[in-house]
Amino acid sequence: MGRRLRGGRRRVRAGAAVRHRARRQPRVRRPHRRDRGARRRPRRAPWGRLAARTKRRRPFVLVTLAATAGTLALVPLASSPAAVLLLNALLWFAVSAAVPVLNLIVVEGAPVDEWDGRIASLNAWQGYGWVGGLVVGTVWTGVAPRFGVDGVAGQRLLFFVLAAVAATALVLARAWYPEPASVDPDRYRRVSRRFSRTDWGAGRVLRGSLYGPSRIYWALTAAGGRGGTGSLRSLLVGVPTRLRRYLLAVAVFSFGFAVFWGPVPAYLKADLAEGAVFAVYLAGNLGSAACYTPVGRLAGRVPHRTLQAAALAVRCVLFPGVALVTAAAAGALLPVYAVAFGLIGVTWAVIAVTTTGIVTRLSDEASRGRALGLQAAAAGAATAVGSAVGGVVAGAAGYLVAFAVAAAAVLAGIALLLASR
Incomplete structure (x- = not known):
């Protein structure tokens, strides 16, 4: 009994000491559940955001x-x-x-x-x-x-x-x-001592790059994380919901673009000489280049999503229309192809300008680099998959079916674009 009382007194004194220390120390907020989840994600992703903030x-x-x-x-x-x-x-x-x-x-x-x-x-x-x-x-x-x-x-x-x-x-x-220096020289010397002199190769440059398709590296690294802590979802931690929805739309309609462009070279080469194929591609690129500046002025007056949805809808018609119209105009293939691909180029000018404008507006200054990188990575990954799918579908079911699948994917992208408002 006495031993139990002495143990109780020790516990009481220990508890009092803890409360005394707690009164003297600033109170630390217990991390919210979302904060703890963010802390468990792969450590390299914050490095990318830090590079954006610099x-x-x-x-x-x-x-x-x-x-x-x-x-x-x-x-x-x-x-x-x-x-x-x-x-x-x-x-x-x-x-x-x-x-x-x-x-x-x-x-x-x-x-x-x-x-x-x-x-x-x-x-x-x-x-x-x-x-x-x-x-x-x-x-x-x-x-x-x-x-x-x-x-x-x-x-x-x-x-x-x-x-x-x-x-x-x-x-x-x-x-x-x-680029003006933004780090104090003394602080730079202190920080540089922490890095190993043998770890400044291409691997560090690749892992530290936060822009463009290199974001795919983070996705693959997170997907293969040990202990179940890594996931592709960790890349989107802190990304606004509206931006997430728009990135999904970008991935879907970019997939549709790639399904169309994948089999296009073989499709054109079956009907045209090499010089004529070049002329068709030149018409598309000239259409884009000539319309970028007018589209920039138009985007200042018309809502970006409305403008982009209209351009995507035109592509939904043009993609299968290339196969249908050219089949009916066998005697004048080159002019028909040039006009069709020129219009496709014009729609690309609208899509390129409005996509960057939307992503830029949906992100703040600190996260804008990361948002643009995610957008480029989403489009790049979708393009890689879509090109392969387009080739397979064209080989199995024909070009018209492949172009129709591309149009259907772009139509799904329009639905997601409008739903992401």
Whole structure:
């Protein structure tokens, strides 16, 4: 009995001491259930958000240009189709990853009313650059044999020239786009000592990149997390519900675009000569490039979702219409194709400008880089899947069925777009 009383007195004294310390210390709020769930997610995702908050843009631009120059220089040295496909994938990875960064650069510090015009202007420059590249590549390929240069050798030489152009752009970007230092030198030295000198390779750069399709890396890492703590849903922690719904719409209608574009090259090549196929692609790209700036002005007067839904609805008609109309106009295929793909290019100008505008408005300044990266990753993943599906459907059921499936997916995307208001 005495032993029990002494134990009780010890417990009472211990409890009193704890209460005394609690009165002297600031009270700490118990984490909310949502906070605890966020704390359990993979630690690398906050690193991406931290990089967005630092507003570092220049390194991503320079890395993209360096990767582009290196990839273009390696293509002529490739000795197998698999190597060429891999380098092509790396090139598209680098280019796609740069797009959200460029969108951030053009809207930063600008009033909201100017965003659409700036985004449209950026897309216009990119569009005309793309058209110029198509023209240069085609002219080079046609002219080189006249000077005694073999076709394959001429194409290899062209890649080296393009690599030099990209390297020149890297030098100019480094000189013309300085990024002011935002970290105190003493603090930088303290933080840099914490990192291992042996862990500054490409792996860290890839894992730290928060833009473009590199977001897919986070998704795959989270899906394979140990202990069940990782999931794709962790990427969307903190993303507003309206933005989540819109990203789903982007993924669905991007899937539909890819289902259409996947079998298009084979479809056109069955009816047209190589030069005519180039003319059709040129018509589509010219349609986009010429309409970016007018669309930017129009987006300032018409709600973005309304404008985008209208462009998507036009694509729902054009995708299967390409197969139906061209089947009826067998004697004038090239003009019909040029008009159809020119209109498809015009709709892309509307979709590109309004998509960036919607995502930019649905996110705050601190999370805008992450939101644009998620949008690009969603579109990139959907494009990869949609291209494969389009090829399979076209091979099994024909081009008309494939284009109809593409239109159905775009129609589903319109429904999700309108539901995400």
